[in-house]
Amino acid sequence: xxxxxxxxxxxxxxxxxxxxxxxxxxxxxxxxxxxxxxxxxxxxxxxxxxxxxxxxxxxxxxxxxxxxxxxxxxxxxxxxxxxxxxxxxxxxxxxxxxxxxxxxxxxxxxxxxxxxxxxxxxxxxxxxxxxxxxxxxxxxxxxxxxxxxxxxxxxxxxxxxxxxxxxxxxxxxxxxxx
Amino acid sequence: xxxxxxxxxxxxxxxxxxxxxxxxxxxxxxxxxxxxxxxxxxxxxxxxxxxxxxxxxxxxxxxxxxxxxxxxxxxxxxxxxxxxxxxxxxxxxxxxxxxxxxxxxxxxxxxxxxxxxxxxxxxxxxxxxxxxxxxxxxxxxxxxxxxxxxxxxxxxxxxxxxxxxxxxxxxxxxxxxxxxxxxxxxxxxxxxxxxxxxxxxxxxxxxxxxxxxxxxxxxxxxxxxxxxxxxxxxxxxxxxxxxxxxxxxxxxxxxxxxxxxxxxxxxxxxxxxxxxxxxxxxxxxxxxxxxxxxxxxxxxxxxxxxxxxxxxxxxxxxxxxxxxxxxxxxxxxxxxxxxxxxxxxxxxxxxxxxxxxxxxxxxxxxxxxxxxxxxxxxxxxxxxxxxxxxxxxxxxxxxxxxxxxxxxxxxxxxxxxxxxxxxxxxxxxxxxxxxxxxxxxxxxxxxxxxxxxxxxxxxxxxxxxxxxxxxxxxxxxxxxxxxxxxxxxxxxxxxxxxxxxxxxxxxxxxxxxxxxxxxxxxxxxxxxxxxxxxxxxxxxxxxxxxxxxxxxxxxxxxxxxxxxxxxxxxxxxxxxxxxxxxxxxxxxxxxxxxxxxxxxxxxxxxxxxxxxxxxxxxxxxxxxxxxxxxxxxxxxxxxxxxxxxxxxxxxxxxxxxxxxxxxxxxxxxxxxxxxxxxxxxxxxxxxxxxxxxxxxxxxxxxxxxxxxxxxxxxxxxxxxxxxxxxxxxxxxxxxxxx
Numbered sequence: 034x035x036x037x038x039x040x041x042x043x044x045x046x047x048x049x050x051x052x053x054x055x056x057x058x059x060x061x062x063x064x065x066x067x068x069x070x071x072x073x074x075x076x077x078x079x080x081x082x083x084x085x086x087x088x089x090x091x092x093x094x095x096x097x098x099x100x101x102x103x104x105x106x107x108x109x110x111x112x113x114x115x116x117x118x119x120x121x122x123x124x125x126x127x128x129x130x131x132x133x134x135x136x137x138x139x140x141x142x143x144x145x146x147x148x149x150x151x152x153x154x155x156x157x158x159x160x161x162x163x164x165x166x167x168x169x170x171x172x173x174x175x176x177x178x179x180x181x182x183x184x185x186x187x188x189x190x191x192x193x194x195x196x197x198x199x200x201x202x203x204x205x206x207x208x209x210x211x
Numbered sequence: 212x213x214x215x216x217x218x219x220x221x222x223x224x225x226x227x228x229x230x231x232x233x234x235x236x237x238x239x240x241x242x243x244x245x246x247x248x249x250x251x252x253x254x255x256x257x258x259x260x261x262x263x264x265x266x267x268x269x270x271x272x273x274x275x276x277x278x279x280x281x282x283x284x285x286x287x288x289x290x291x292x293x294x295x296x297x298x299x300x301x302x303x304x305x306x307x308x309x310x311x312x313x314x315x316x317x318x319x320x321x322x323x324x325x326x327x328x329x330x331x332x333x334x335x336x337x338x339x340x341x342x343x344x345x346x347x348x349x350x351x352x353x354x355x356x357x358x359x360x361x362x363x364x365x366x367x368x369x370x371x372x373x374x375x376x377x378x379x380x381x382x383x384x385x386x387x388x389x390x391x392x393x394x395x396x397x398x399x400x401x402x403x404x405x406x407x408x409x410x411x412x413x414x415x416x417x418x419x420x421x422x423x424x425x426x427x428x429x430x431x432x433x434x435x436x437x438x439x440x441x442x443x444x445x446x447x448x449x450x451x452x453x454x455x456x457x458x459x460x461x462x463x464x465x466x467x468x469x470x471x472x473x474x475x476x477x478x479x480x481x482x483x484x485x486x487x488x489x490x491x492x493x494x495x496x497x498x499x500x501x502x503x504x505x506x507x508x509x510x511x512x513x514x515x516x517x518x519x520x521x522x523x524x525x526x527x528x529x530x531x532x533x534x535x536x537x538x539x540x541x542x543x544x545x546x547x548x549x550x551x552x553x554x555x556x557x558x559x560x561x562x563x564x565x566x567x568x569x570x571x572x573x574x575x576x577x578x579x580x581x582x583x584x585x586x587x588x589x590x591x592x593x594x595x596x597x598x599x600x601x602x603x604x605x606x607x608x609x610x611x612x613x614x615x616x617x618x619x620x621x622x623x624x625x626x627x628x629x630x631x632x633x634x635x636x637x638x639x640x641x642x643x644x645x646x647x648x649x650x651x652x653x654x655x656x657x658x659x660x661x662x663x664x665x666x667x668x669x670x671x672x673x674x675x676x677x678x679x680x681x682x683x684x685x686x687x688x689x690x691x692x693x694x695x696x697x698x699x700x701x702x703x704x705x706x707x708x709x710x711x712x713x714x715x716x717x718x719x720x721x722x723x724x725x726x727x728x729x730x731x732x733x734x735x736x737x738x739x740x741x742x743x744x745x746x747x748x749x750x751x752x753x754x755x756x757x758x759x760x761x762x763x764x765x766x767x768x769x770x771x772x773x774x775x776x777x778x779x780x781x782x783x784x785x786x787x788x789x790x791x792x793x794x795x796x797x798x799x800x801x802x803x804x805x806x807x808x809x810x811x812x813x814x815x816x817x818x819x820x821x822x823x824x825x826x827x828x829x830x831x832x833x834x835x836x837x838x839x840x841x842x843x844x845x846x847x848x849x850x851x852x853x854x855x856x857x858x859x860x861x862x863x864x865x866x867x868x869x870x871x872x873x874x875x876x877x878x879x880x881x882x883x884x885x886x887x888x889x890x891x892x893x894x895x896x897x898x899x900x901x902x903x904x905x906x907x908x909x910x911x912x913x914x915x916x917x918x919x920x921x922x923x924x925x926x927x928x929x930x931x932x933x934x935x936x937x938x939x940x941x942x943x944x945x946x947x948x949x
Contacts, residue, residue: 073274
């Protein structure tokens with residue numbers, strides 16, 4: 034093993050700049066959880082298969098277990114701890130509470146971050162695998178089928194899917210009417 | 212309002228009806244509103260039966276609540292498992308010396324240095340050999356832990372665990388299930404004797420119509436999203452642990468027995484648990500190994516299983532083959548029910564699922580015979596997976612009932628109604644409050660069942676075949692002894708302490724509602740503490756018995772406290788109630804939750820893809836404490852049933868004997884795109900002999916769903932699906948033959 038196995042990096046996590054020294058093998062997920070004690074982001078599989086560790090990296094959703102911390106140096110990271118603003122829950126968080134969009138809560142931070150990222154992707158006009166007309170002048174209508182397709186990277190074993198989809202539908206409507 | 216009316220079960224029952232119905236417009240039309248029901252008020256009235264968001268909801272949506280792997284302690288070190296790559300054999304060499312030289316490694320626990328364990332320690336079925344970790348160099352199943360590597364950081368521990376070189380002397384293994392296996396033997400009689408009512412063979416011979424079929428379900432696994440994790444440390448001579456489990460007191464007892472410690476030297480907490488479904492109902496490898504490591508290294512140790520190890524080292528369901536024989540007269544009256552199940556288990560620990568439970572209680576018949584057998588194989592010892600017994604059992608029985616209806620050219624709903632029992636068909640004991648018919652009729656009405664053409668393969672939409680199916684199920688309900696304490700505080704609030712677990716069920720919130728109701732105070736006056744073994748004996752979140760057992764203890768404690776407060780004692784004042792004597796005095800009755808599940812599927816005959824388009828479940832679960840969370844449990848249970856019907860299967864390589872799809876890429880569970888909107892609702896119900904009138908809702912949603920879907924697939928295609936999951940290759944049609 035060579036001597037240089039650690040790196041100094043800087044992450045802007047939920048609008049706060051955090052400097053830390055990480056083992057080069059450290060994932061963004063472990064850097065957040067172990068290095069910065071931001072344990073809201075969960076490790077469900079560490080293999081990029083369940084989505085529990087989803088965070089927003091420069092506004093885009095990524096599975097933080099497959100993202101090396103050193104590769105995220107200088108990036109803007111939003112975790113579940115950063116979704117609320119000024120003590121006010123984000124509308125998607127509020128909808129999860131009211132509609133019971135979770136049971137055990139372990140996949141929840143990933144579902145929430147994924148939903149926020151997915152709504153932004155939809156606003157930007159991105160199609161999905163179930164979008165019928167993918168021409169750029171035909172923005173996809175965000176129905177339940179679209180939401181289910183776009184959220185399918187986030188597994189939930191308790192089976193909160195129907196409530197999660199309802200929460201996303203409501204949030205999308207709220208955002209559209211704003 | 213006097214005590215007598217407050218405690219009148221009938222009154223509570225009516226209130227439940229109205230509040231339960233209020234969340235669904237459809238239910239309001241079905242169930243007349245009760246003019247006597249009251250809104251929530253300052254006396255706690257109306258709290259039970261009203262939808263309330265979870266007490267920990269804010270913490271869960273902001274990432275604030277801490278699970279077992281989220282706990283930070285000074286000096287914490289990380290343990291990483293090394294598991295066996297052979298099924299049976301002996302460890303020949305293990306190069307721990309090389310690993311101990313790696314950066315950050317502080318120790319390796321293996322069979323040469325692990326603390327000696329008590330071989331008598333075990334779970335519900337007696338001594339459990341799976342708990343005997345790192346005791347010898349012998350390997351009993353693929354994935355058995357062989358070492359725990361402990362290091363200062365997670366990366367160091369994982370790298371060192373990966374680098375640990377282990378060699379084995381392999382021995383021949385036996386992992387192939389066969390019902391005619393020479394080691395087959397009768398299953399443990401823990402669930403009561405086999406049924407031997409009447410003469411099955413004679414009744415079958417006298418039947419005008421007979422169904423005799425085999426149904427197979429594969430090994431399945433719980434797949435809670437939170438991998439098993441424990442953080443353990445010693446405080447003086449007292450072992451402390453935060454552990455992901457379904458019952459802190461029960462786990463503490465098993466751990467104390469395993470390490471030969473007095474119970475009072477062990478304290479286990481599990482404030483927030485990321486799902487269990489059975490896999491966290493028994494003492495897990497994470498806590499056994501963390502306890503060993505903290506004992507040897509004198510540092511706080513966290514052990515988190517990786518996802519692959521969750522599959523390899525924590526409980527699942529084993530392969531089950533069932534034979535169901537039904538015989539009926541032309542008019543559909545059942546003469547004979549035969550239900551035999553053969554399950555794989557491990558020689559390390561006894562186990563059986565009561566697959567034949569429903570055959571003993573669901574339908575009236577002249578002859579009923581049930582058999583449970585087991586075949587010990589060199590596999591991970593199976594333990595309960597959500598809805599043990601009735602989940603695989605109802606797939607077989609309720610598929611067979613549908614097949615009988617087909618042969619009789621009868622509506623399967625009418626066939627079930629025709630054979631509705633008046634008392635326990637085998638036990639002869641009366642039902643406490645049987646609601647099977649209510650669930651079937653209301654479910655059928657909402658689903659639009661009456662419009663259904665009995666004949667299969669009659670509906671086509673484009674290329675897709677469309678069909679509908681149903682199943683009716685029950686699930687054993689009772690309450691088990693638990694203790695609860697309540698303190699009336701000086702500031703007018705009440706602190707309720709009970710060793711309950713909230714693994715996502717909503718138990719914390721529901722118990723706070725029950726306490727408010729029983730104390731007749733507003734719910735915001737209740738502060739509830741759960742999941743601490745120091746709170747005394749309490750049943751676990753297992754067997755769908757948690758809420759009924761804990762609510763009884765809380766209700767009894769509240770009664771004691773109200774009596775005590777009437778003497779105006781100085782505050783704070785505390786009481787503790789233990790429900791053991793009351794539960795011992797319960798009358799002997801057939802006591803069950805009920806549900807009826809209706810499914811509509813599409814089948815693409817060219818690709819074999821089955822999609823569930825509609826799923827509806829009507830449930831009788833006793834008094835509904837919190838319709839919001841109870842519905843989530845029912846819906847979630849049905850989704851797991853859908854997942855078992857279509858996706859889930861642990862695959863074992865017959866040559867190596869190893870589990871070869873031990874991650875979420877290989878073992879599929881339902882994702883968003885697999886799941887339609889689902890309707891679940893409750894018929895009026897009340898369990899008369901359990902305080903608070905509660906029955907279980909945790910598992911019944913899972914049971915029945917697979918049969919309803921398989922029956923719908925038959926209705927769509929005309930082909931029976933008797934093997935789960937209904938994979939593409941099983942539903943795919945040879946188009947040339949159509």
